[in-house]
Amino acid sequence: MCEANAYMVKDGKEELLMESVDLIEPEDNNSSYRIMSIFGEQKIVKGRIKSMNLVAHKILFERFV
Amino acid sequence: MCEANAYMVKDGKEELLMESVDLIEPEDNNSSYRIMSIFGEQKIVKGRIKSMNLVAHKILFERFV
Numbered sequence: 001m002c003e004a005n006a007y008m009v010k011d012g013k014e015e016l017l018m019e020s021v022d023l024i025e026p027e028d029n030n031s032s033y034r035i036m037s038i039f040g041e042q043k044i045v046k047g048r049i050k051s052m053n054l055v056a057h058k059i060l061f062e063r064f065v
Numbered sequence: 066m067c068e069a070n071a072y073m074v075k076d077g078k079e080e081l082l083m084e085s086v087d088l089i090e091p092e093d094n095n096s097s098y099r100i101m102s103i104f105g106e107q108k109i110v111k112g113r114i115k116s117m118n119l120v121a122h123k124i125l126f127e128r129f130v
Contacts, residue, residue, distance in 0.1 A: 002067035002069075002119050002120055002122060003119050003120060004067075004119055021119065022118065022119050022120045023116070023117065023118055023119075024114070024116065024117040024119075025115075025116045025117075026113065026114055026115075030095060030113055030114075038120060048091065048095055049089070049091055049095075049114070050090075050091075051088070051089065051090045052088065052089040052090075053087065053088055054067050054068050054069055054086065054087050054088075054089075054119065055067055055068060055087045055103060057067060
């Protein structure tokens with residue numbers, strides 16, 4: 001399976017938001033994202049995408065400054 | 066490998082931008098994205114992320130309206 005783990009980067013540290021993320025969709029004109037795991041868990045993440053590394057299964061979000 | 070294919074959605078149709086995308090990073094304050102394949106190919110995509118489906122290996126971009 002090719003899901004990824006989503007993290008929020010805060011003060012240079014990565015805090016896990018959700019494991020096994022499958023779906024990512026922008027909400028509110030890209031000021032937040034809805035993420036959903038392969039288990040059906042959902043979260044709204046306020047912020048923007050900082051980087052995604054699919055081969056490393058890693059999605060990093062950051063807050064707007 | 067868990068890379069995905071990137072498409073631009075235009076008039077409801079999906080046009081392939083790049084296969085085997087590994088890295089995605091926003092540029093220019095999220096008005097465009099730099100995408101890089103596992104083969105090192107790079108592209109700047111003007112627009113925003115419409116949706117990502119990692120298990121289906123699919124990343125959809127769309128132009129700003």
